[in-house]
Amino acid sequence: TDYRALLWLDSTGSARWWVTPTPNGFATDRTGADVRWVRPLLAACRARAAPGPFCVPGEGPAQNHLLIILPVSRSGNIIGYIAGVFDLPRVLSATLHPGVLPAYTIAVLDRGQPLHQRAGTGPAADLFRETVLALPGLDWRLRLWPAPGELTHAPSLLSVLILAFGLLMSALLAITIRLAQMSARRSIELGRAITACAAAGETLRESEARYRAVVEDQTELICRFTPDGTLTFVNPAYGRYFGATPSALVGKNWLEFLPPEERDSVRGRFQSLTPANPIITHQHRAVLSSGEVRWQEWTDRALFDERGAPVEYQSVGRDITAYRRADEELRASERLFQQLADNVHEVFWVLDPAQKCLLYASPAFEELWGIGREQFLADPESALAAVHPADRARLRAALRNLFTGRTDVEFRTIRNGRVRFLWSRTYPIHNDAGEIYRIVGIGEDITSRKQEEEERHKQAARQRDTLVREVHHRIKNHLQGVMGLLRRHAHEHPELAGALESALTQVQSIATVHGLHSRMPHRNLRLDELVRAVARVTGDIGSSPPVITLESGDAPAVELADTEAVPVALIVNELICNAVKHAAAVNGEPWVKITLTGHDATACLHILNPCSALPPGFDFASGRGLGTGLGLVQSLLPSRGAALTFTHADGQIEAELCLQPPVIAAIPNPAPPGTRGLEP
Secondary structure (H helix, E strand, O other): OOOOOEEEEOOOOEEEEEEEEEOOEEEEEEOOOEOOOHHHHHHHHHOOOOOOOEEEEOOHHHOOOEEEEOOOOOOOOHHHHHHHHOOHHHHHHHHOOOOOOOOOEEEEEEOOEEEEEEEOOOHHHHHHHHHHOOOOOOOOOOOOOOOOOOOOOOOOHHHHHHHHHHHHHHHHHHHHHHHHHHHHHHHHHHHHHHHHHHHHHHHHHHHHHHHHHHHHHOOOEEEEEOOOOEEEEEOHHHHHHOOOOHHHHOOOEHHHHOOHHHHHHHHHHHHOOOOOOOEEEEEEEEEOOOOOEEEEEEEEEEEEOOOOOEEEEEEEEEEOHHHHHHHHHHHHHHHHHHHHHHHOOOEEEEEEOOOOEEEEEOOHHHHHHOOOHHHHHHOHHHHHHHEOHHHHHHHHHHHHOOOOOOEEEEEEEEEOOEEEEEEEEEEEEEOOOOOEEEEEEEEEEOHHHHHHHHHHHHHHHHHHHHHHHHHHHHHHHHHHHHHHHHHHHHHHOHHHHHHHHHHHHHHHHHHHHHHHHHHOOOOOOEHHHHHHHHHHHHHOOOOOOOEEEEEOOOOEOOEEOHHHHHHHHHHHHHHHHHHHHHHHOOOOOOEEEEEEEEEOOEEEEEEEEEOOOOOOOOEOOOOEOOOHHHHHHHHHOOOOOEEEEEEEEOOEEEEEEEEOOOOEEEOOOEOOOOEEEEOO
């Protein structure tokens, strides 16, 4: 038994203090707790034939403890005297081997005063002196006999010899106990060693089983081989891959599985491994037993001896044929894409809508826009600086619609002072969730196409103008023939002269319109030009025409809608003819004043002539009191965009014709101010 503590007790069996050895000395704890396991030891002491100092090993709960009992009282106990004579602390010190208590203190006290004291080395002695001896009222007297003074008598030689013999037997007993303790400890240590070896063996077997399960169940190819390439181990996956059992492959050279042209390069990679860089990953081809060539990727680790020379290699590999084929297909696709991008003149680009950044722009972009692709990819807004100012807003609006769907836009750019026409179209690309995750755009320089279209339009316009002039010219010539017939009939039939002259002016007005169209086929007729031409023609008819004055003032140059030119010409013809007829019927010099005014989108024609009065009951709006000419005017007057009124004041009649869209087609710019007089 390994005694690990010293316990000092009082006569009641309660522990006074307790000393326990630690790596740094003794730890002392003073306690008043009842230590019940001590009582059986006290009973064993009382059962002895004679009292005396005892070294009693504990049992049961008290094992691993040594109870030292020193019943000494120098004044009333021969034992105390003998203890002083025979130096009992020294005897006990020899009994307690340092291996049991490497640091200790033993003292013989009399009523708390030390008689003899022996201290071991280390902090235990100081601990004893500073704590134990300083405790007040410490009494070590432990009486194990029935009555005080029972053994009080004069010492004799026999008693001394008996005591010495008892002490010697106690020492022998202590030595025997110590030897038994050492034997038991060795047995325990041997048992523990055997148990540890058995546990280590079981752990080793479990670790080996786990290792074998991992290696054998691994889908990757695992092998080990010597520096010359001889296989020393392969896992089942390696054997299945090369169509042989692992045992059949061990001993073969794995370099034989490689195409001959690759063996030297692979061998060179292994020679480059060093203790500082023992790992390498590489790819190479392998030839299977069927003759099929596959691609493999290996991670190899070199194992070196203490001199730094490689003794073995361990490799883990996998088949990457599918990956290599996919990579080759991708590279071929990229080469095809690059060839397409490098050789087409159209621009195309790819946009990431999530990041709102360009991922790619084809090389043709630089030629089309005049800026580098890197600049465009980094700052797409830089391309807008080359856009024609008039088209930037429209292009920005189209760019805002990129993330909603397909766009199609034409715009102009200015490069080196030249205007170029560009066309761009975008297509959204959706992922499996239906979300737009890419936007692809294409662009093209359509300047040549635009120029060709413009030239075709100009050519068509020239052909149209020529045709229109020819048609109007022929119509005018035919109408001139009709007018000649009407004049001849008027001369031959004076009674029909009035009606024929009215018909003649109407035909002449139509001929005037066609004549104007033949001279200016590229645009609509202007109202001032039409009024001037009709007034000139009307003034030529009749025996004594009045003086017609045309004032345009600041009236705008109003263009008539093409479909309304003939009706307006006939209306103006009737109004001027009617004014000329009434002006000639009054006394004095006949005159007609025509004035053009206008503001905003309205143009007004005022025809003023002298007249005694309007016909009785005249009402143009209701159609009462109208003659043949004004009846024709009412029927020709457009229902929208035209209004005609008549007023009579101070012996004058004023007809006011106001025109608005849709009769008016456009008001391009104001007419030059001034007054023109037309002498018929």
